[in-house]
Amino acid sequence: MPKRRDILAIVLIVLPWTLLITVWHQSAMAPLLAVRKGKDYDGSDGRRDLSQGSDSKEYCPLDRDIVEVVRTEYVYTRPPPWSDVLPTIHVITPTYSRPVQKAELTRLSNTLLHVPNLHWILVEDSQRRTPLVTRLLHETGLNYTHLNVETPRNYKLRGDMRDPRIPRGTMQRNLALRWLRETFHINHTQPGIVYFADDDNTYSLELFEEMRSTRKVSVWPVAFVGGLRYESPKVNAAGKVYGWKTVFDPHRPFAIDMAGFAVNLRLILLKPQAYFKLRGVKGGYQESSLLRELVTLNDLEPKAANCTKILVWHTRTEKPVLVNEGKKGFTDPNIEI
Amino acid sequence: MLNMKMKLKNVFVMYFFVSILGLMYALMQLGQPCDCTQHMKQNSDFVRNQDRAISKLQNEVKKLQAQVKPEEPPKPILPIIYVITPTFTRLVQKAELVRLSQTLMHVPSLHWIVVEDAATKTSLVTELLKQSGLQYTHLNVETPKDFKLKEGDPNWLKPRGVEQRNLALQWLRDNRELSDEGVVYFADDDNTYSLQLFQEMRFTKRVSVWPVGLVGGMRFERPLVENGKVTGFYTAWKPNRPFPMDMAGFAISLQLLLANPTAHFHLEAERGYLESSLLETLVSIEELEPKADQCRKVLIWHTRTEKPKMKQEEALQKQGLGSDITIEV
Numbered sequence: 055m056p057k058r059r060d061i062l063a064i065v066l067i068v069l070p071w072t073l074l075i076t077v078w079h080q081s082a083m084a085p086l087l088a089v090r091k092g093k094d095y096d097g098s099d100g101r102r103d104l105s106q107g108s109d110s111k112e113y114c115p116l117d118r119d120i121v122e123v124v125r126t127e128y129v130y131t132r133p134p135p136w137s138d139v140l141p142t143i144h145v146i147t148p149t150y151s152r153p154v155q156k157a158e159l160t161r162l163s164n165t166l167l168h169v170p171n172l173h174w175i176l177v178e179d180s181q182r183r184t185p186l187v188t189r190l191l192h193e194t195g196l197n198y199t200h201l202n203v204e205t206p207r208n209y210k211l212r213g214d215m216r217d218p219r220i221p222r223g224t225m226q227r228n229l230a231l232r233w234l235r236e237t238f239h240i241n242h243t244q245p246g247i248v249y250f251a252d253d254d255n256t257y258s259l260e261l262f263e264e265m266r267s268t269r270k271v272s273v274w275p276v277a278f279v280g281g282l283r284y285e286s287p288k289v290n291a292a293g294k295v296y297g298w299k300t301v302f303d304p305h306r307p308f309a310i311d312m313a314g315f316a317v318n319l320r321l322i323l324l325k326p327q328a329y330f331k332l333r334g335v336k337g338g339y340q341e342s343s344l345l346r347e348l349v350t351l352n353d354l355e356p357k358a359a360n361c362t363k364i365l366v367w368h369t370r371t372e373k374p375v376l377v378n379e380g381k382k383g384f385t386d387p388n389i390e391i
Numbered sequence: 392m393l394n395m396k397m398k399l400k401n402v403f404v405m406y407f408f409v410s411i412l413g414l415m416y417a418l419m420q421l422g423q424p425c426d427c428t429q430h431m432k433q434n435s436d437f438v439r440n441q442d443r444a445i446s447k448l449q450n451e452v453k454k455l456q457a458q459v460k461p462e463e464p465p466k467p468i469l470p471i472i473y474v475i476t477p478t479f480t481r482l483v484q485k486a487e488l489v490r491l492s493q494t495l496m497h498v499p500s501l502h503w504i505v506v507e508d509a510a511t512k513t514s515l516v517t518e519l520l521k522q523s524g525l526q527y528t529h530l531n532v533e534t535p536k537d538f539k540l541k542e543g544d545p546n547w548l549k550p551r552g553v554e555q556r557n558l559a560l561q562w563l564r565d566n567r568e569l570s571d572e573g574v575v576y577f578a579d580d581d582n583t584y585s586l587q588l589f590q591e592m593r594f595t596k597r598v599s600v601w602p603v604g605l606v607g608g609m610r611f612e613r614p615l616v617e618n619g620k621v622t623g624f625y626t627a628w629k630p631n632r633p634f635p636m637d638m639a640g641f642a643i644s645l646q647l648l649l650a651n652p653t654a655h656f657h658l659e660a661e662r663g664y665l666e667s668s669l670l671e672t673l674v675s676i677e678e679l680e681p682k683a684d685q686c687r688k689v690l691i692w693h694t695r696t697e698k699p700k701m702k703q704e705e706a707l708q709k710q711g712l713g714s715d716i717t718i719e720v
Contacts, residue, residue: 070410281703378608
């Protein structure tokens with residue numbers, strides 16, 4: 055009988071402690087479980103830290119898990135997923151029908167498919183948007199806008215001669231600028247950069263990342279222009295542009311090729327009167343006709359390691375020799391090239 | 392004795408009550424949403440620090456992996472496309488290789504074999520390949536002087552890229568086995584390739600063929616196909632060649648090449664017969680596999696890049712004021 059009492063005593067002593075410990079343990083686990091379920095308050099912090107640490111180019115704004123998958127391989131999705139943080143690069147490309155057109159646009163699109171947050175504005179020099187370009191744009195999967203405007207023909211000249219007083223591509227680029235101004239409003243828009251990319255040049259992927267940080271107008275060297283290995287802005291020790299390293303008329307206000315600069319979208323919207331001059335523009339002064347309405351030399355931002363790296367090449371494609379077309383019955387217009 | 396017992400009993404009772412009270416209090420706390428932000432913040436900080444450490448380590452791993460190219464890549468599910476590109480130093484070389492690599496980077500399971508026409512590997516190509524992110528092999532062999540084009544020679548005077556392509560074939564024979572699944576494609580660095588082309592060629596059994604745009608003086612050249620078989624060739628230039636096709640218009644299965652270890656391009660081949668010099672030892676016309684929608688779609692264009700005008704550069708160089716050569720173009 056004393057044993058029973060002892061046992062009872064022991065049970066009465068131990069029981070509350072075990073219950074207490076159990077309860078305490080449970081209450082310690084609860085906050086951890088809440089954290090795992092990914093409540094908002096800490097989710098954003100976690101993501102920001104991780105995106106600084108990793109160089110993954112995947113951005114998953116909908117992923118609420120704190121423990122994010124950090125990819126160690128470059129995942130080539132075509133095109134890369136859209137980011138809410140990166141400024142959009144609006145690439146304006148004028149194009150016109152000729153035998154190499156599809157090839158040029160194909161390899162340019164293969165380049166652009168690597169660039170995140172890219173919007174391609176393709177402007178055809180034609181009366182109507184052609185099926186070739188329409189199909190091509192659709193198949194690439196890129197984010198694009200397809201426009202067209204025909205440079206007026208000079209009917210006095212024989213053949214397919216456009217008005218020679220209007221430099222090629224001018225009306226098309228201006229149309230794209232107008233489209234941007236009609237589509238985006240200065241107060242309610244994601245940051246953007248505007249770049250004029252002709253369809254036969256060669257662009258490195260690094261170039262697009264350099265231009266993304268443009269505040270007003272950024273500039274860099276271009277290879278194979280002006281009869282030189284490259285033309286380049288002159289940059290002083292303070293990182294400011296003070297001149298132009300060119301042979302052809304270095305005293306132009308902006309002695310730079312179309313592919314050598316990018317403009318912040320805000321600036322385009324702020325100065326709605328700034329366009330490329332259509333007529334009366336001396337050779338080589340096209341770029342200046344736009345830039346002088348937007349910015350002064352002092353405001354230019356040099357990129358590409360203070361303009362010491364070549365990230366864009368002004369390549370030109372040979373006109374293909376088509377002597378055998380039409381001979382001996384050789385011609386098949388049904389097959390698109 | 393009784394006193395002590397009483398005291399002990401009291402102690403017990405008090406103890407019992409206190410613990411019951413404590414228990415009830417704790418049970419009530421469970422029901423409430425607790426103000427444990429301190430506690431939770433500590434935990435999430437801890438988790439975040441761990442994640443930061445993890446991502447830092449993973450970056451390190453990635454850097455190290457990039458430095459150490461694995462000898463044997465893990466067995467891929469897709470047959471590997473071996474793209475053989477001969478290249479030579481000239482002004483537009485870097486631009487051509489950059490834009491070609493940008494196309495190739497989209498193609499899964501691809502191995503780029505770049506063969507320089509040079510006595511030693513150049514740093515330009517070495518660096519470019521390293522940064523491309525592609526699986527690659529970098530080779531070089533110099534074309535013998537007798538067979539080299541001289542300045543001012545038209546480009547068709549002597550066959551180009553022959554020694555380089557043959558070296559790549561030899562590399563494949565030395566480094567791959569019959570059990571390896573793959574297809575070999577000769578891609579010059581100035582042509583333009585669509586991504587669909589690589590899908591078409593991947594499952595070649597012997598030799599597959601397709602149209603090529605902007606070649607042979609025509610909008611395109613192509614094999615003629617009837618009932619899924621090649622019956623002839625739509626070409627205007629030297630149509631009587633055994634295989635009147637351009638280098639970019641066919642692909643050969645790796646196994647076929649390995650099974651014929653002596654098949655190679657012939658340096659002495661007459662103009663336009665280079666492709667035939669290899670193909671006629673490997674396959675007959677009936678065995679060709681037509682691709683690209685029965686050879687009705689153009690997925691590759693024989694583009695050529697203009698030689699950039701260097702008038703001003705040359706003038707400056709004469710005065711000793713040439714552009715900075717440390718800036719690579």
